Amino acid sequence: MNRFRSTDxxxxxxxxxxxxxxxAACQQTENAVQARLTAQxxxxxLRDPDLALARLLAGAHRQVGRAVSERLxxxxxxxxxxxxxxxxxxxxxxxxxxxxxxxxxxxxxxEALAVSQAFWPRDLTTHLGAALVDxxxxxxxxxxxxxxxxxxxxxxxxDRALRTVSLLPEPLKRPAPLAGDDYIGxxxxxxxxxxxxxxxxxxxxxxLLAEEVEREPSTDKTSGYCVVVLxxxxxxxxxxxxxxxxxxxxxxxxxxxxxxxxxxxxxxxADLRHAQLGGLKLKGIRxxxxxxxxxxxxxxxxxxxxxxxxxxxxxxxxxEPRDSxxxxxx
Amino acid sequence: xxxxxxxxxxxxxxxxxxxxALLGKDLAEKLHHxxxxxxxxxxxxxxxxxxxAQDAAxxxxxxxxxxxxxxxxxxxxLRKVAWRSWVRQQVSVEETCAEPxxxxxxxxxxxxxxxxxxxxxxxxxxSLLLKLPAKQRAAMxxxxxxxxxxxxxxxxxxxxxxxxxxxxxxRTSLKIxxxxxSGADKHEEGEV
Numbered sequence: 001m002n003r004f005r006s007t008d009x010x011x012x013x014x015x016x017x018x019x020x021x022x023x024a025a026c027q028q029t030e031n032a033v034q035a036r037l038t039a040q041x042x043x044x045x046l047r048d049p050d051l052a053l054a055r056l057l058a059g060a061h062r063q064v065g066r067a068v069s070e071r072l073x074x075x076x077x078x079x080x081x082x083x084x085x086x087x088x089x090x091x092x093x094x095x096x097x098x099x100x101x102x103x104x105x106x107x108x109x110x111e112a113l114a115v116s117q118a119f120w121p122r123d124l125t126t127h128l129g130a131a132l133v134d135x136x137x138x139x140x141x142x143x144x145x146x147x148x149x150x151x152x153x154x155x156x157x158x159d160r161a162l163r164t165v166s167l168l169p170e171p172l173k174r175p176a177p178l179a180g181d182d183y184i185g186x187x188x189x190x191x192x193x194x195x196x197x198x199x200x201x202x203x204x205x206x207x208l209l210a211e212e213v214e215r216e217p218s219t220d221k222t223s224g225y226c227v228v229v230l231x232x233x234x235x236x237x238x239x240x241x242x243x244x245x246x247x248x249x250x251x252x253x254x255x256x257x258x259x260x261x262x263x264x265x266x267x268x269x270a271d272l273r274h275a276q277l278g279g280l281k282l283k284g285i286r287x288x289x290x291x292x293x294x295x296x297x298x299x300x301x302x303x304x305x306x307x308x309x310x311x312x313x314x315x316x317x318x319x320e321p322r323d324s325x326x327x328x329x330x
Numbered sequence: 331x332x333x334x335x336x337x338x339x340x341x342x343x344x345x346x347x348x349x350x351a352l353l354g355k356d357l358a359e360k361l362h363h364x365x366x367x368x369x370x371x372x373x374x375x376x377x378x379x380x381x382x383a384q385d386a387a388x389x390x391x392x393x394x395x396x397x398x399x400x401x402x403x404x405x406x407x408l409r410k411v412a413w414r415s416w417v418r419q420q421v422s423v424e425e426t427c428a429e430p431x432x433x434x435x436x437x438x439x440x441x442x443x444x445x446x447x448x449x450x451x452x453x454x455x456x457s458l459l460l461k462l463p464a465k466q467r468a469a470m471x472x473x474x475x476x477x478x479x480x481x482x483x484x485x486x487x488x489x490x491x492x493x494x495x496x497x498x499x500x501r502t503s504l505k506i507x508x509x510x511x512s513g514a515d516k517h518e519e520g521e522v
Contacts, residue, residue, distance in 0.1 A: 018510060034367055049392055
């Protein structure tokens with residue numbers, strides 16, 4: 001049943017009806033474009049190549065400046081609780097972890113890897129990256145004067161990022177570790193520094209969303225809920241700033257977790273001749289000719305190790321099909 | 331390097347006055363006020379969102395300012411360059427409009443299918459236009475802006491026959507979807 005221009009005369013000539021509908025759609029779209037352009041203050045200025053380049057350079061300069069200052073802030077050393085400072089007291093992050101006694105790192109490597117797994121930010125950076133694209137686009141549109149208050153922003157990626165943050169261990173609310181207290185506790189304190197920053201930035205984002213935006217069901221099924229941002233320019237810029245902080249802190253946390261994993265895996269050149277290997281899982285450990293194993297374990301470890309494909313002279317335990325766990329009874 | 335300037339001289343012979351050939355920025359300044367809205371509408375009908383259409387239209391005028399650019403048929407040139415600019419923004423043109431959202435009028439619309447200034451009937455027509463396959467949509471956009479089949483074919487880089495077939499299929503789909511024609515009359519769908 002035709003609901004368009006349904007008089008008999010028009011129904012007899014569908015070509016004419018279609019032409020009329022298309023012409024009306026064209027005319028009304030032109031009116032809508034004109035109205036939208038008028039509402040945003042008229043036609044945008046003609047950007048000749050010099051002006052376009054100047055805008056690009058200014059934007060790049062501003063964003064790089066902001067990124068550098070945030071990066072420097074994120075990388076600056078943070079105070080560590082005095083009672084648990086073994087990990088970070090002796091210099092840079094990597095050297096501090098790696099300078100912990102190799103036998104201690106080996107003994108508590110499973111616990112340390114479990115901690116690093118709990119702190120791993122999963123796909124947080126992916127969600128944050130997508131959310132940043134959404135918000136940067138909004139800010140750019142505001143810069144160009146394409147939007148009016150309130151503007152609409154898809155929140156699907158941002159919600160996913162915030163949910164991922166909430167899955168991380170909450171700083172300073174964990175029970176004290178039972179095993180390897182100093183070493184494992186130090187690692188947790190070390191990772192807490194990064195999660196605390198991340199939680200703080202996520203809290204700012206949540207507060208901003210709670211106070212400044214109204215959630216409405218999105219018409220776009222792929223983006224979940226959308227927000228109607230009030231006081232658009234300020235809120236969008238604040239949101240962008242907070243998200244960029246979150247992104248930096250998430251990346252810093254990922255690097256910190258990687259360093260813990262490295263300290264639990266990299267035993268090149270380590271002196272382990274007095275280590276008690278009974279019951280320890282050795283799969284994944286990287287070692288080299290400088291590594292000193294307990295005499296009675298040398299042959300067995302050599303048999304279950306393979307050359308690492310990416311680094312010359314490095315061997316990895318457990319690349320053979322059989323179980324690489326070397327039991328004390330073996 | 332964009333070769334549009336060297337190939338566009340065959341375009342839009344019927345729709346444009348080619349007697350005055352201005353250069354670069356002078357031409358852009360002359361046309362910016364009159365042609366910018368139409369260029370944005372052309373891109374919207376191609377499937378661009380409002381910000382994408384604005385970006386691509388701005389980029390076309392910026393390219394027009396280049397001193398080494400000689401343009402005889404500027405309306406067609408602008409559309410072709412703006413369309414290319416928009417395509418470069420996209421991962422896939424087809425994905426962009428594969429499933430446009432249901433018409434729901436808002437002030438800050440992204441496509442004209444959502445514009446409050448557009449009537450319900452026309453929003454439905456635009457929504458159906460945006461659901462057409464990319465080439466049918468492009469052929470319709472050139473046609474609705476008054477370009478001939480030959481001009482559209484040169485701009486789109488396909489044969490006039492293909493343009494005619496895409497236009498015909500687009501119109502058939504629209505008539506059926508609008509209830510103006512029986513679906514039994516619908517021929518084979520698709521792009522040419």
